[in-house]
Amino acid sequence: MRADRLVSLVLLLRQHGRLSATALARELEVSTRTVLRDIEALSSAGVPVYAERGRHGGFALLPGFRAELTGLNHDEALALLVAGSRQTFGLGSALASAMRKVVDALPESSRSTAAGAVQRLLIDPETDLLARRLVAEEVPGTVLAEVRHAVFAGHKLRIHYAARNEAPKWRIVDPIGLVIVRDKGYLLATRSGADRTYRLSRIMAAEALPEPAERPERVDLDQAWQERSSRFRTGGDQVTVHLRLNPARREDLVGTALTVRAEETDADGWLRLEASFQDSRHAEWALWQLATNAEALSPQWLRDTLRDRAAAIAARYAGLS
CATH class of the missing domain: 3.30.70 (Alpha-Beta Plaits)
Structure with missing residues (x-):
């Protein structure tokens, strides 16, 4: 258990650059004291993790540090395979290909048990218990590709968007991120500096522009979604x-x-x-x-x-x- 947590701690620092002990404790679901002990253990093992003091301080890895962190346990492999059973943001084929590589890289014992466990799980079938067909939102692949490119590359995005009860209009937005809630996809963005949330199924056409988007370098997408959800629940024509x-x-x-x-x-x-x-x-x-x-x-x-x-x-x- 501790070895898995140490690996997760290194991965979190590699992905986020710098995190406080409190943030690491929240991500790892342990106490801050445990995080400090784990940091000390990593340092003793030669992992170049250091502390930055001050209001915005925290722990970080030396720039350029890489480590080969191989070896998935059974539950981690199972979680990846379950995730691979769902198609999101038009990346279904790429996800399936990645899952094949994950399975091939597993030890033989983990490969057989994880694959067998996946056969016992069914995620989001096409119909519910009463045989009612569940209608998934259709988003053209070309639209998803342009939206994804703008989000990941940090470029402005031009969309032809049909707001509810309105005719479609072209607008230019600064994309922040993508969110899926109960199989409905949303684009979080800003427009002229104001927060905007767009339903992917209402984007009729999209074009990633060469201009860089005006957005923060880092974003807490979960917090941004919670804030917009709260504003939605308390505003509009409710x-x-x-x-x-x-x-x-x-x-x-x-x-x-x-x-x-x-x-x-x-x-x-x-x-x-x-x-x-x-x-x-x-x-x-x-x-x-x-x-x-x-x-x-x-x-x-x-x-x-x-x-x-x-x-x-x-x-x-x-x-x-």
Whole structure:
């Protein structure tokens, strides 16, 4: 276990250049004291790791240091093979080729056990348990290739983008990174210095430009995504709904709503919630899915909409006895 952690520590320093003891502890899921002991062990073993003092200090490796860190354990090999079963950002064929090389480089014992374990795992089948086909977002390969090139090379990107309920428009952005959430791809970028998030499936065409992008040299993509997600949940045309809910359907609502800001239990055991939705259409859809297990208390227009929709369906089926 410690040998694996020491290898991971060296890899983290090689990839990030400099990291604080706190950051290393968070990445390795150990205490800062353990990190300091591991740094000392690496130094004793001849690995040129040194400390930089000051506010932005941390630990780093001497420039140009390389080490052959070979030998995957079983779980690491299995994780790579599972990752190779998913195609992301148009790199499916390259990923499959890389996985073949990984398997070929494994010791015979690890190769057979890892390959056998992968046969016992199925990641994202085409249909769910009810045989409903899961529709993946289609993004043209030429678009993905241009977007990837701009992101990795640090160039400006020209995209023909169709925002929701708008005609496609050309715009030039500074790409920051790519994110996948539940098989939906997003481009994080800035435009005229302002943060922008673009759905990959809405990019009709893309062209990587020769000009360098205006962006920081390093980025914490996870933090950037969390910040944009938070702004999305609290801005735009969001709708706040007060409702009563059968507690048996709470998870269904929480999984659909953007946020649930307040919750209490009525005398009859039902929940009273304050939930926010992306817009009026989202709110209507979410409450309709819950049928008689939920009652919208406000806004009044939502109550009226759900009542009229239910009445129209009842009228359609009336007299068919």
